[in-house]
Amino acid sequence: MSFNNRKFSMNRSSGVPRESTSNRRFSTGQPSQSENDSRIHRQFRNAHEGHRSHAGLDPTRASTGVVWCTERAIEQGFGEEPEKWANLGQGAPEVEDGIEGSFKRPTEIDITNAGREYGPTAGIKPLRAAVANLYNAHHRVGKTSQYSWENVCIVPGGRAGLIRIAAVLNNAYLGFFIPDYTAYNEMLSLFKNFAAIPSPLSESDGYHINPDKIAEEIARGTSVILTSNPRNPTGKVVKNPELAEIQDICRDRATLVMDEFYCGYNYTSECDGTVISAAENVDDVDEDDVLIIDGLTKRFRLPGWRIAWIVGPKEFIKAIGSCGSYLDGGAAVPFQEAAVEMLEPNKVKVEMKALQTHFKEKRDYVIGRLREMGFKIKTVPDSTFYIWLDLEGLPFAISDGLNFFQACLEEKVIVVPGIFFDLNPSKRRDLFDSPCHHFVRFSYGPKLETLKMGLDGIERVIKKFKAGAHLD
Secondary structure (H helix, E strand, O other): OOOOOOOOOEOOOOOOEOOOOOOOOOOOOOOOHHHHOOHHHHHHHHHOOOOOOOOOOOOOOOOOHHHHHHHHHHHOOOOOOHHHOEEOOOOOOOOOOOOOOOOOOOOOOOOOOHHHOOOOOOOOHHHHHHHHHHHHHHHOOOOOOOOOHHHEEEEOOHHHHHHHHHHHOOOEEEEEEEOOOOHHHHHHHHOOOEEEEEEEOOHHHOOOOOHHHHHHHHHOOEEEEEEEOOOOOOOOOOOOOHHHHHHHHHOOOOEEEEEOOOOOOEOOOOOOOOOOOHHHHOOOOOOOOEEEEEEOOOOOOOHHHOOEEEEOOHHHHHHHHHHHHHHOOOOOHHHHHHHHHHHOHHHHHHHHHHHHHHHHHHHHHHHHHHHHHOOOOOOOOOEOOEEEEEOOOOOHHHOOHHHHHHHHHOOOEEOEEHHHHOOOHHHOOOOOOOOOOOEEEEEOOOOHHHHHHHHHHHHHHHHHHHHHHHHO
16 A cells, blocks of 8 residues: 555644645545445544545544544434434443342432542542452452452543553553444553554454464564453453463463453353453462453443442552542542442342343344344344444445444434444544444443334334335
8 A cells, every 4th residue: 555645634743734735545446426425424534534634623632433423413403302312322221220130229329528528549448349359259269369459449430440551551562453442542542652553353253352363462562452351342252261361371471451341241141140251360360460440330330420440460550549640530439439339249140130131132122123124143242232233235325334324313313333443543544444334333222112213213214225226
């Protein structure tokens, strides 16, 4: 691929956008007529540095793909009447009570005197101890090395936790796999103490991370590996014995950062409440460079509480706790205090059974409806509440993620184009040849009524464009 005569959108000295004197040259050819005629494609290119020679927005203004999609929906009325929309784009589970077997969420919180004060930036000791006890009870039974409260840092949400981790990493090559969680994109662009190196996974094997792939990354000098497990957006999980083999390969060679926010949504063990975690395979909790991040957000269905945690070696946790003093100030103390009783191990086991049973039923309903519409779902997700939905085979006008997204908006349905999960830190790559371009991420996190409304809207989209294609 040649970069001769390529026009960049920024004056590298001043940082001021400048007009291009010619059309953008794409890496393997010009965009299709369908893309050229598409308003949503033009809007996307004009708003994203790295896709057009003159970006229409300040390139320092960055948002995740989900936020960008929500902004487009708001432009079409989502903000005024959200109850009339099916938001299948936001990565959030239903938060209402009513799931059979699930404990009722608090509606009131007692605020102690301590809750009125600044809390420690590493979190309050009772919650740190409760998290350590949960991991020991569910993943460390019979093992000599056990987590203590000093192996846990409480953080105000998953993004804050990831940013804290990034802030304490040494100079390193950081390997990550695509497709993956959209918020990694901006986080990996913020810090200059490491170089983020993408490693594409293959669609043909279900975007599976296998031990050989990890060995390749380490062989080329990668010393930090970041990945979600279970996988966002593909809905797949790496479990033992492969997970244990991956950790063996990384031991003493690389720091492994495991985003386990969807670990409760595991359908591989008959919905018995089993949670898959890298904590199971750690030899020594203070020696193995394994950092695990999870929280109340997903598996406890409390995204508004902004309570999450990082589990890892004490030396790492001490640094991660300290950097909170200048990054985010720490999590709200009253919510930390209220979270302690939720983490009793037996209570969590019962909760996970209820969660898995309920969300598996929703998954099966959604898969069935989509297949009835003609979608080809090669691999059913075995975890999370996402479907990585392949659009190939649909009428040409809606066979890419952005055009399908736009068509869904017109039926008051929100999904997320797959291109956002082809992470591109600092916009170093041209994404218009992305293998993720013909996918969208579909969330079955919302309650069933919302899913039915969204699927009805998607069905109207399919019928409308099939009728149009027939007339053409």
